[in-house]
Amino acid sequence: MASLATTFGRGAMTNHWVDIKNADVVVIMGGNAAEAHPCGFKWVTEAKAHNNATLIVVDPRFTRSAAVADYYAPIRSGSDIAFLGGLINYLLSNDKIQHEYVKRFTDATFLVNDGYRFEGGLFSGYDPATHAYDKASWAYQKGPDGFVVTDDTLQHPRCVFNLLKQHYSRYTAEMVARVTGTPREQFLKVCELIAATSAPDKTTTFMYALGWTQHSVGTQMIRTTAMVQLLLGNIGMAGGGINALRGHSNIQGLTDLGLLSNMLPGYLTLAGDKEQDFKTFLDKRAFKPLRPGQMSYWQNYPAFHVSLMKSWYGDAATRDNNWCYDWLPKLDKVYDVLQVFELMHQGKLNGYVAQGFNPLAAFPDKAKISRALANLKFLVVIDPLATETSEFWKNFGEFNEVNPAAIKTEVFRLPSGCFAEEDGSLVNSSRLLQWHYKGEDPPGEAKGDAEIIAGLFLKLRELYRTEGGAFPDPIRNLTWPYRIPASPSAEELAREFNGKALDNVTDPKDPTKVLAKAGEQLAGFAQLRDDGSTACGCWIFSGAWTQVGNMMARRDNSDPSGLGNTPNWAFAWPANRRIIYNRASCDAAGKPWDPRRTVIAWNAKATQWQGMDVPDMRPDAAPEQNVGPFIMNPEGVARLFGVDKLADGPFPEHYEPFETPLGTNPLHPAVVSNPAARLFKDDREALGSAKEFPYIATTYRLTEHFHFWTKHARLNAILQPEQFVEIGEELAKEKGIRSGDQVTVSSKRGHIKAVAVVTKRLKALVVDGKLLHTVGIPIHWGFKGVAKNGYLANTLTPFVGDATTQTPEFKTFLVTIEKA
Amino acid sequence: MALQSLDIKRRSATTTPSAGIRSTPELAKLIDVSKCIGCKACQAACMEWNDLRDDIGTTAGTYDNPRDLTEHSWTVMRFAEVEPEPGRLEWLIRKDGCMHCADPGCLKACPAPGAVVQYHNGIVDFHEEHCIGCGYCVTGCPFNIPRLSRADAKVYKCTLCADRVAVGLEPACVKTCPTGAIMFGTKTDMLKQAAGRITDLKRRGFAKAGVYDPKGVGGTHVIYLLQHADRPELYSDLPDNPSISPMVSLWKGAVKPLTSLAFGMIAVGAFFHYLVKGPNRVPEEREQEVDQ
Numbered sequence A: 001m002a003s004l005a006t007t008f009g010r011g012a013m014t015n016h017w018v019d020i021k022n023a024d025v026v027v028i029m030g031g032n033a034a035e036a037h038p039c040g041f042k043w044v045t046e047a048k049a050h051n052n053a054t055l056i057v058v059d060p061r062f063t064r065s066a067a068v069a070d071y072y073a074p075i076r077s078g079s080d081i082a083f084l085g086g087l088i089n090y091l092l093s094n095d096k097i098q099h100e101y102v103k104r105f106t107d108a109t110f111l112v113n114d115g116y117r118f119e120g121g122l123f124s125g126y127d128p129a130t131h132a133y134d135k136a137s138w139a140y141q142k143g144p145d146g147f148v149v150t151d152d153t154l155q156h157p158r159c160v161f162n163l164l165k166q167h168y169s170r171y172t173a174e175m176v177a178r179v180t181g182t183p184r185e186q187f188l189k190v191c192e193l194i195a196a197t198s199a200p201d202k203t204t205t206f207m208y209a210l211g212w213t214q215h216s217v218g219t220q221m222i223r224t225t226a227m228v229q230l231l232l233g234n235i236g237m238a239g240g241g242i243n244a245l246r247g248h249s250n251i252q253g254l255t256d257l258g259l260l261s262n263m264l265p266g267y268l269t270l271a272g273d274k275e276q277d278f279k280t281f282l283d284k285r286a287f288k289p290l291r292p293g294q295m296s297y298w299q300n301y302p303a304f305h306v307s308l309m310k311s312w313y314g315d316a317a318t319r320d321n322n323w324c325y326d327w328l329p330k331l332d333k334v335y336d337v338l339q340v341f342e343l344m345h346q347g348k349l350n351g352y353v354a355q356g357f358n359p360l361a362a363f364p365d366k367a368k369i370s371r372a373l374a375n376l377k378f379l380v381v382i383d384p385l386a387t388e389t390s391e392f393w394k395n396f397g398e399f400n401e402v403n404p405a406a407i408k409t410e411v412f413r414l415p416s417g418c419f420a421e422e423d424g425s426l427v428n429s430s431r432l433l434q435w436h437y438k439g440e441d442p443p444g445e446a447k448g449d450a451e452i453i454a455g456l457f458l459k460l461r462e463l464y465r466t467e468g469g470a471f472p473d474p475i476r477n478l479t480w481p482y483r484i485p486a487s488p489s490a491e492e493l494a495r496e497f498n499g500k501a502l503d504n505v506t507d508p509k510d511p512t513k514v515l516a517k518a519g520e521q522l523a524g525f526a527q528l529r530d531d532g533s534t535a536c537g538c539w540i541f542s543g544a545w546t547q548v549g550n551m552m553a554r555r556d557n558s559d560p561s562g563l564g565n566t567p568n569w570a571f572a573w574p575a576n577r578r579i580i581y582n583r584a585s586c587d588a589a590g591k592p593w594d595p596r597r598t599v600i601a602w603n604a605k606a607t608q609w610q611g612m613d614v615p616d617m618r619p620d621a622a623p624e625q626n627v628g629p630f631i632m633n634p635e636g637v638a639r640l641f642g643v644d645k646l647a648d649g650p651f652p653e654h655y656e657p658f659e660t661p662l663g664t665n666p667l668h669p670a671v672v673s674n675p676a677a678r679l680f681k682d683d684r685e686a687l688g689s690a691k692e693f694p695y696i697a698t699t700y701r702l703t704e705h706f707h708f709w710t711k712h713a714r715l716n717a718i719l720q721p722e723q724f725v726e727i728g729e730e731l732a733k734e735k736g737i738r739s740g741d742q743v744t745v746s747s748k749r750g751h752i753k754a755v756a757v758v759t760k761r762l763k764a765l766v767v768d769g770k771l772l773h774t775v776g777i778p779i780h781w782g783f784k785g786v787a788k789n790g791y792l793a794n795t796l797t798p799f800v801g802d803a804t805t806q807t808p809e810f811k812t813f814l815v816t817i818e819k820a
Numbered sequence B: 001m002a003l004q005s006l007d008i009k010r011r012s013a014t015t016t017p018s019a020g021i022r023s024t025p026e027l028a029k030l031i032d033v034s035k036c037i038g039c040k041a042c043q044a045a046c047m048e049w050n051d052l053r054d055d056i057g058t059t060a061g062t063y064d065n066p067r068d069l070t071e072h073s074w075t076v077m078r079f080a081e082v083e084p085e086p087g088r089l090e091w092l093i094r095k096d097g098c099m100h101c102a103d104p105g106c107l108k109a110c111p112a113p114g115a116v117v118q119y120h121n122g123i124v125d126f127h128e129e130h131c132i133g134c135g136y137c138v139t140g141c142p143f144n145i146p147r148l149s150r151a152d153a154k155v156y157k158c159t160l161c162a163d164r165v166a167v168g169l170e171p172a173c174v175k176t177c178p179t180g181a182i183m184f185g186t187k188t189d190m191l192k193q194a195a196g197r198i199t200d201l202k203r204r205g206f207a208k209a210g211v212y213d214p215k216g217v218g219g220t221h222v223i224y225l226l227q228h229a230d231r232p233e234l235y236s237d238l239p240d241n242p243s244i245s246p247m248v249s250l251w252k253g254a255v256k257p258l259t260s261l262a263f264g265m266i267a268v269g270a271f272f273h274y275l276v277k278g279p280n281r282v283p284e285e286r287e288q289e290v291d292q
């Protein structure tokens, strides 16, 4: 998400599932949609059957997606930036870019600060002591008017376009083949197929998932693709875009609602330690336009933030107390999951609530997680299932060899309902909020999550009220306006995140016009105010439950355009827009690049943007006004140069996985792996080398199962009963392993045993002159459930995280394999 | 199930004519192997609709699970890794199950009156209440589909959701398939649909794409669309030119003139017992019961 937000302004799938049917070329890379998203995959089939689309799959394994692809190319796990950087180089050197688009809708013409450098694998500003960058030099040049200096001729050596060319000139087809193991011809074939969609009326869509996020350079892998799509002019177009396929049905909702340690709902952010002053906090986030006339929509940040605080604290939030700013935590550092478990491991964190997730199975280095959990005083598990985490203290023989007597952690298990046992909305990858109704009551003593959390809150509040405490205000003053305080309903919560008027909201252009009367539900986030007259629990969801009613429950699937837009089916954030950045689907004059797939167009007579979708643009902004299509970016355009948004550089660079099979980086041997990645000291020592562990391992999901849940379900267990690992025929031969044999796979951190599946679908690749084998490790087994008991795959994975998002590197590490 | 007696066109070991006042169009299920992603949703749907649960098995070194058809698993996906041309890997995933032949070997082989029926719409169904557990249909089937249950000595196989189809619904697997790889309709429509797909596949480089609707069994009501129609064996040994075992034809020829059904049964039973024996795993007592 970070990569997309850095490039385009919003961290979400740009298009939507149904729109995939409009693509000319579909690329599945960094994911395996047929396997992990079989239902959504139907739109790929549609694109092939009805739009003559070509499906390309690039993956270390010949996957279920590859089984129906028109073209498959193998790649070494973890080397995607080299491949995609090579693609950028191919597009630039073969002049296969959408020139007008690049010039007008990206920062290609912007000049970059003279201090910015990239040398020997490092960007300017690196501090080896802290493993972090000072990002000051990663900036645009600004003129005396405060705006960025540009060169429309693209001649200036410091313009983004030329720096981009220079950066990726090193990524020749030969270098790509050497780093990725993809045979040169196959790489070039993929380039050629994708490059054809640089024509203004042709589109490629990219579909990716955790195959890109779960690397120490995951964010940058995705960003490279975002840049490719900009060069091809494919963002904002029907059938284009970069489509982040989320790994859980509501994980998009999780990030939208800010359930990350440094976020607030709607991608608002928590303040850092140094941001004690409210005004500076807001100013820093309410970006001023970097080019004349740009919308820079985050200028409305104060309205979003104040409305959130009004929603949380009601009358207690006033202008005088800065809308309770002092009650918000100020971060000394980011408390991502790796950091939290590191602290737990050090004994510095002694209570933990695991709600709806299974850290023992889901986080890297199971042994470390297990030791960390054993340091806790208490662990609360809120889950519909008896998870491995909730029984981490129990001995399950070889699958969980612990000594219960030595573990003092007190575990509380609070059984919750599952999604089918409650009303509510789920946000899918398409940013679509769809309402659903409960099918059954939760069994036994299980309760809905809202009820469980409400119970905890009410008890805590009572304790703070009666006994006081270190800092009671934020708890005592939290609004709790629910009809049954012990059980807030889904409807009440949804109305709350949509927002309502606390006072009459009037039209800024005509104050006599009342847009929403006090007490009414708001129609959308345009009605939010920074003066305390509105309350809104998540600004991007505003419009989901208006005065008209529950927009998420709409079920009109009519599709007037035939492009699958269905504007009256449920509600998509933002503002029910289905394809975001859709202004970019038109040329400078407001005419669609591809009239057959018109998303919106400028209607000069009506002086309005109109079309099948909600324009992602001020509706009356005439094309002559040159308002850029990326309205969330202060530039108004998308960023090829990531400025200071990401922790590890403004341009993506190939770095080796932390457990590299090569031991070097052919692009710059002195800097092998991501210099800014998240890696704690002890974990560095738990990294293995290729000498001991010569094979690349990668973990993944199977269609038959969903994470660690469905091994509890008989049907799924029948379809895929027992843990296995996959190896290629060459490696099998070398090791004397036959299909069906029991094998042991070990990494520096532990071992698992499983059945071997010997397959032609995992080919050895020649990388940097070495023949490299890959071991494939599906993740779905554990020691709870009805499927055959097995080992948690994360026994093997390293405790390393991406530099910006800290997502663990589950996709590439080193192992060895033997017949058990 | 015998609720649709008006729709029955043929019954096993029956010489009286079937009901003929109602006719239904000939239906077919088209399995487009080129669209199948092997997700097994159809397998799950089959188990759910028919309320069957197989054992939780083991992994034998492939993705095939359950490993084979059983009395509980009426359809399974068969995964084949093949290289039709050197260096060009394909993962051909075929949904295996009853083909609902126009000329069904099981029905012909079955000595029990009405244990196997064929409907006017083409569906071949087992009516287990009439099944005597002899297992001759297993031998009669050129596709190795029927499975004899050890628990109750009855045979089971895909019904093409005859119960759903009878009330105007599509088979459960068809409804579930996320990619539209399984389609259902009149056989004419399915062949038309297949023709369009063949054009598309040919354009994508599969020169020999075509339909599998083998003539040796009079055509089938489950038809495959194959990328390599000239080489069905690539698809986990789909028979190239299936036909009913000559043994079945032989006894069929002999039995026709016989009027006494009981006599026919005994004669045929003995004949088969002598000839085949192999695939038939009926408990000994049961076999004797039938013979008596």
Ligand code: SF4
Residues within 6 Å of the ligand: B035, B036, B037, B038, B039, B040, B041, B042, B043, B077, B095, B176, B177, B178, B179, B180, B181, B182
């Ligand atoms: S449901 Fe469809 S795609 Fe999935 S395995 Fe069955 S036929 Fe193939």
